[in-house]
Amino acid sequence: MSPSPNRSFDIESLVRPNIRRLQPYRSARDDFETGLLLDANENSLGAPFRDAEGLNRYPSPQQYELRKRIADFRDVDVDNVFVGVGSDEAIDLLLRIFCEPARDRIIITPPTYGMYKVAAQINDITVDEVLLSEDFQLRPDRILAAVRPETRLLFLCSPNNPTGNHLKLFEIEKLLDRFPGLVVVDEAYIDFSSRKSLAARVREYPNLVVLQTMSKAFGLAGIRLGMAIASPDIIGYMMKVKAPYNLNTLTSKYAREAFDHLGQIRWNIDEIIQERNRLAHELNAFPGIDQVAPSDANFLLFKVDGAYDIYRRLAEEGVIIRYRGHEPHCENGLRVTIGTPEENNRFLEKLTELLA
């Protein structure tokens, strides 16, 4: 293989000049976190109800303990880890750090997760779209051909939402080697996948950002905990731009606690994968369903004639799934999340009635 020009990638040149110059806000808790705390204008008398959580105090701005647990779990260092309010915060921060509004551009690869485009539009960043192939894989040469001088970020999603498949590793690597900006790989579903996370490869690729979340495999969507894993330089900029107390005390506590329950998390993942395989098998046997996309995630995308109508009628029966038929290559596509065995049976029963 030819040596990669990107292994000596200069991150500074990609950062917006105003962010490079920024002197971050220093909160009281950046200096000391314990002692007689009369530094932050908190209420020393406590919260107004029984207060076991220290909720009268501001949370840690650095979140060192939580980041350490994530780092150990993903085999990286603490300074490779950013934690924020869902993946949404990480996506927004990357746009704000690296893209000049009303000038810069990003590339996305539809059909894919909708937040990249929305977050870019909110920040007035132009979005260029390079469709996946019919079998939902990358077309690296087309992506590279779509790069312009203003292109800063490439968002990839593997396993991909809403299609469920993982993207081929050697094609992601090709883009990491050749793409002139940051390659963001969203791994929201990685723990359901047969493929390894790219997280530890941030040591090798200074232009790689891996996004992960506690919303899916960890079963904690309600706490809003998202992570970015990248070089210390990139993480440093994210820490500098984020709101000082972005992560609240309760989120941090439950997120740390999750790592004491990895056995249960793994058990749940195994159960969901088993159910996913069963459901895929059963859906494939339906006469009207011609295509169930291979899934590495906790959902299935399948195509069926009259998909929108089926979606509406399932909803009337109290079974809510997602219509994805307006996405490219997804005509008549429905996406169903894998539920409990009972929920999946109920979905299959209702679908059988509708397709009878």
Ligand SMILES: *Cc1c(COP(=O)(O)O)cnc(C)c1O
């Ligand atoms: C669900 C999902 C997320 C998770 O977002 P959070 O803000 O962390 O809940 C991120 N990316 C993709 C592709 C998803 O499907």
